[in-house]
Amino acid sequence: MSRRIHPAVVPAQPFQLTARETFDGPIFETEEGRHRLKAALSRYPTKQAALLPMLGFVQSVKGWIEPADMVEVAEALDLTPAYVHSIATFYTMYNKHPVGRHFVQVCTNISCHLNRAEEVLHRFLAETGTREGEVSEDGEFTVIEAECLGACGFATVVQVNDRYLEDVTPERVPEIVAKLRGARDGATAGGPEAGGGA
Amino acid sequence: MSFPHGSDLETTTRLSRHQGEADARTLDGWRARGGYEALRRSLDMSPAEITDVVKDSGLRGRGGAGFPTGLKWSFMPKDDGKPHYLCCNADESEPGAFKDREVIRWTPHLLIEGCLIASRAIGAEHAYIYVRGEFFEETQVLNAAVVEAYDNGLAGDGILGSSWSCDVTIHAGAGAYIAGEETGLMNSLMGNRAEPWAKPPFPAQAGAFGMPTTVNNVETLAAVPMILENGADWYRQWGSEQSPGTKLWSCSGHLARPGNYEFALGLPLSDIIFEACGGTPSGKPVKAVIPGGSSTAFLNGDELDCATTYEGLAEAGSALGTASPIVMDEDTDIVAAMRRIAQFYAHESCGQCVQCREGTSWVVRILQRIEAGEGRPSDIDTLYELCEQMTGRTICVLADSVVFPLQSSLDKFRADYEALMKPSLVAAG
Ligand SMILES: Cc1cc2nc3c(=O)[nH]c(=O)nc-3n(C[C@H](O)[C@H](O)[C@H](O)COP(=O)(O)O)c2cc1C
Ligand code: SF4
Ligand code: FES
Secondary structure (H helix, E strand, C coil): CCCCCCCCCHHHCCCCCCCCCCCCCCHHHCHHHHHHHHHHHCCCCCCHHHHHHHHHHHHHHHCCCCHHHHHHHHHHCCCCHHHHHHHHHHCCCCCCCCCCCEEEEEECCHHHHCCCHHHHHHHHHHHHCCCCCCECCCCCEEEEEECCCCCHHHCCCEEECCEEECCCCHHHHHHHHHHHHHCCCCCCCCCCCCCCCC | CCCCCCCCCCCCCCCCCCCCCHHHHCHHHHHHCCCCHHHHHHHCCCHHHHHHHHHHHCCECCCCCCCEHHHHHHCCCCCCCCCEEEEEEECCCCCCCCHHHHHHHHCHHHHHHHHHHHHHHHCEEEEEEEECCCCHHHHHHHHHHHHHHHHCCCCECCHHHCCCCEEEEEEECCCCHHHHCHHHHHHHHCCCCCCCCCCCCCCCCCCHHHCCEEEEEHHHHHHHHHHHHHCHHHHCCCECCCCECEEEEEEEECCCCCEEEEEECCCEHHHHHHHHCCCCCCCCCEEEEECCCCCCCCEECCCCCCECCHHHHHHCCCCCCCCCCEEEECCCCHHHHHHHHHHHHHHHCCCCCHHHHHHHHHHHHHHHHHHCCCCCCHHHHHHHHHHHHHCCCCCCCHHHHHHHHHHHHHHHCHHHHHHCCCHHHHHHC
8 A cells, every 4th residue: 555645634744753764865855855845835825834844854754853954944945044943943842962762751840740750750860871861872762851741630741752651650660661672663662551542 | 540530520521522432533433423513514604603603602712711712703804805724722731731632632523623613614714733742643643534534525625515615734833832822823833933922913813824813722622513513502501601611621630530521610629629530649638729720820728619610710819721720739849849830931931021031030040949948038029029020011921820820829838938948047037
């Protein structure tokens, strides 16, 4: 079956990675890149509105966005590289530096804070042997503190790449880290556990 | 933890009644539940008629401000020849709130149907659904539903065989709380930083892409199909004159059964916390509740008998907000909780207004100092002063959002702050 991407949904493809490709050369000269750009442009009355979708696309392919990519996106959308840079730095989900294969974001906002989120965060740092924000030596993990992930009834909420882990306690962290370490291709340790998800 | 929860308290699941049923996500499953019948009906109605039904129902915006939805729609110009847009606000990032996520991931077609009916009422040719970037799986579920809608003549050209056309596009955010503020959202949609703009111009005059635009929350739009199908009086059988209908409640914090529930508006807040959510897991008394998400004022453990309506919570000195009670038990360190809340707003301030940018970070620094035992008695006065300077002087209400919990926590839990003050400094005055 050929992979069909409906024009209506292209702009919003999830962009935090699960599998990462090495990607060399101009992104918008690949077939996928051309297609994504064209599809995104067809959904908005201005070219500039395709900026977030295209930055998201770059990150979905590479895992992060480097200055050269910003130049490419700028050219594709008739914007200046400086403008694209100002956008990429405004939004926190764009990784301006490479991150580990498992990007772990622990919500420590109020509802999670009330449910031992700081302990969960420290446990993740200890188990992965990293300091906040750094890539572990084996390239497997980056752990950061996150703001509210919009799932506060399932505290503590932890996002690993594009999945949410819910009801995470400090005691569960070693098992989660071990599972992730063994997982191939950045697969996460399972989706939402509240009976939902895709 | 399963969803939806059973509850000892009577729930009124209208909007959420198909949450938890996996096949409700598919078009076939949704149609089997009567889906898209309201859209069909709306095609035989004029935009003014649709708007009138929603107006009569008294539906109020569920994004936090509670503005009457039908009235908002009626601000859109008629026959101006310009393209109009609908923006569905699915940015859900108010700490405490997690209700829109459930609507999206369980009943995506309900949201699409609501967007289409609203688009028809306001004459929009394109509905953009702005989903916060972190909601990947929710976005995938919604993506699949939008594709199904297009493939089955429910979106795009000639909807349901009529001459009416409307596009639906999902737009993923990229991590910015301020993109939830309506003008910030439209800026973000246009490929700008999500900075709010000062009104006027109001969205209905010049919103997204400079064109008349209406911004509505997910839950608001999801309530529209049932109102259209059953009528305004049916919706008004629940709630009060000023707060009709049913409402989703996102309950979190120290609760035995946290989660989302749907109730008729007007139950006592204490019933929701104790009967539905089972009180605190430890059985300890409740010390404080922030009833409407982190930007509303603290209530004491003995102020929980108030009615859960817009007016009831306002009378109690707080607000319904996003209907997201955050419950704290007796052992909670209020200063630490307030510091964490303030950190969020300092982090998310877009920086355009001095009072907000500087004020939020000052608040954090002072709270951190108090927490560390280095506080001075004058710090409390300074915090009150900052509250005053941050109220009502900024482009958007993010600055006010930190004032509500901060000022109320100072009023109600002053002893907690004072207990942390450095003894030598207290003696010195
Ligand atoms: C700082 C800030 C953040 C906001 N975040 C959201 C949000 O995440 N979701 C939402 O629906 N409304 C949010 N709002 C409210 C919106 O500005 C707007 O009032 C709402 O989307 C209108 O929809 P409604 O009338 O259906 O409630 C926020 C407002 C402010 C000031
Ligand atoms: S109040 Fe704060 S968030 Fe709102 S526009 Fe001003 S600086 Fe930005
Ligand atoms: S506070 Fe952690 S998900 Fe909302």
